Amino acid sequence: MNTHLDLLTGEAAAGLLDAAVATAGGELVDWRVRQVDHRPGSTTTVAYRATVRWDGVERSETLGASVGRSRDGRKPGVVTLSDGDATVAVWRFPGDPALPAxxxxxxxxxxxxxxxxxxxxxxxxxxxxxxxxxxxxxxxxxxxxxxxxxxxxxxxxxxxxxxxxxxxxxxxxxxxxxxxxxxxxxxxxxxxxSPLHGTEMRSAVRNGGRIPSPAEVLDLLDRLPADVRDLPRRPAWSESAEHYAGVIGAALPAEAGRATDLAGAVVARLAERGAGADPTHGDLYEAQIMLNEGRITGLLDVDSAGPGHRADDLACLVAHLDVLSLVTGSDPAQTERAARMRRLAADYAAGFVAAPGSRGADLSDLAARVAGVLLSLATGPHRVQERGWKAATSRRLDVVAAWLDGSRLGGTRLAPSGAGSG
Structure with missing residues (x-):
């Protein structure tokens, strides 16, 4: 039983939020979990969307609560509560105790x-x-x-x-x-x-607009300066596969064994390559790239830039595109979009593998890294409390397995035809 996770996402959370809001002079009307960050053995933090009544007027509020951050209770605006076993810090946005600015x-x-x-x-x-x-x-x-x-x-x-x-x-x-x-x-x-000009590549991907070819993505990565190698090294998503398997197992015990086995397979495949020394973005996917008429005009969120394997950047983009294919529902437009996202992920993978020399990636290595990124993304449905998150998590694990055993690559062509053609 995950005591902290149950405390902050179950029925007991209502009492904690109600007490914290009452301390500030408000009345909790209703609430729902909006986001979960559970780190087994360390901290659990949850964001809530709540309706609070202040002097008879109802307002929508974002509330936060955390267990395992002992210093939070000493920050201004933070209410500290205890259920006898755990101490919980509760706050109202923007009074986040870890983000004083x-x-x-x-x-x-x-x-x-x-x-x-x-x-x-x-x-x-x-x-x-x-x-x-x-x-x-x-x-x-x-x-x-x-x-x-x-x-x-x-x-x-x-x-x-x-x-x-x-x-x-x-x-x-x-x-x-x-x-x-x-x-x-x-x-x-x-x-x-400063702001960047253009629109997110994600919009073009979803709407069938013109997007960069695999070669244009590789050109962008070629522009990363050699000095990026001197920045602190941060683990790639795929290198943290075992951690994310633990997060999945804590939230969904029925899939704990499978998640652990998949993570073990990813780690074993990556061990063959060792640490990389390429300049990398560290978190490259379609929401981080800005476009103007299909051409790259911006690159966002460089927090993880540093030395690593270029293949991890390429795998990150492929994995995020493949996740977009995992939509549910019988609507024909959704079904067509899902199929297009899967083809697009396969086409980018093919384009990256076909690139000459060190610009691209080895297919087997790329597939393992895509699987590792997908394992991290399999925590997403629970983190954002998606409706039907258990089934969604299992579907993502199915795709992790498919990249590892090669079945997801069954239709991959060695020369992409869709990406970049609009």
Whole structure:
């Protein structure tokens, strides 16, 4: 039994949230789990979408709760509660105890002052509109700030990580990579980034628009400077296969054995290659690439850039595309899209394998790394509390197995015909 996971996602969570909201003078009307980050043996953090009544007026709120972070209870705005066995820290967004810069990044007056420091004039910076683009409780948040003639992205991280990320953006920007330019940062974990032009590749992928060919993706990776090799090494998704198998087993015990076996197979295959020394992005997939009329104009989220195997970047893109094929339902449009996503993943894999020399990847190695990334993505349905997440998790494990045994590659051609053709 996963006591902490059950505590924060089961019926007991209602009492914890109700008590925390009442301490601030509100009344919990309803709630649902929105996101789960469970790390067996370490911490469990959950985000909730809740309706709270304040002085008779109901408002939608994001709440967070965490077990296993002993220092959180000493932070301002955090309510500490105990059920007798575990101590839980509960907060209301933006008062995340691990992200001290978040309240400032989500405060219009503070952002207006920040824009002034960047040289934006009074009329151009007045009354900025703030929109949450991403939020992973205790880990990171991204806020888009728009004013009359100014637009920036405020990335909030744990304070110890911000200087490193600023360095990465500076390095890649100076090397001519189309990454957001760093405009400033603060010790409390706030990094200000310039916007990029274009739309996410994910939109083109889903809508059948023009997308980069495998060769164009490889060209982008060729532009990573050699200095990326000197950045701290971070494990590739595939290298953490055993960790993700543990996360899956904790959430879905019925699949624990299969997840462990699949992770073991991935680790065994990767052991043959050792550590890589290629400059890598570290988390390359369709939502991280910006396009304009099918051409690459931007590269996002360089947090994991560093030395590694290029094949891990290629596998990450293939795996994410393959996950998009795992849609459910009998709608003909969904069925057609699923088939197109699977073909697209196979075509990219084929294109990467067919690339000459060190630009591409060995097929067997690429397949193992795709399987490793898919194993990490198999935690997704539970993390975001997708309806039918148990079945969705099992389907993803089926695809992991299919990449390892080669059956997912049955229709792969050695010369891609779909990618890049629009």
């Amino acid at each position: 978040l309240p400032r990044a989500f405060n219009p007056a503070a952002v207006e002052e920040l824009l002034a420091g960047l040289g934006v004039g009074p009329e151009a910076r007045a009354d900025p509109e703030l929109k949450v683009r991403a939020y992973r409780p205790t880990r990171r948040a991204v806020i888009e700030a728009r004013a009359a003639s100014a637009r920036v992205f405020l990335k909030v991280l744990r304070p110890r990580k911000v200087a490193d990320l600023h360095q990465r953006h500076t390095l890649l920007s100076r090397a001519g990579l189309p990454v957001p330019r760093p405009l400033g940062w603060s010790d409390d974990g706030l990094l200000v980034l």
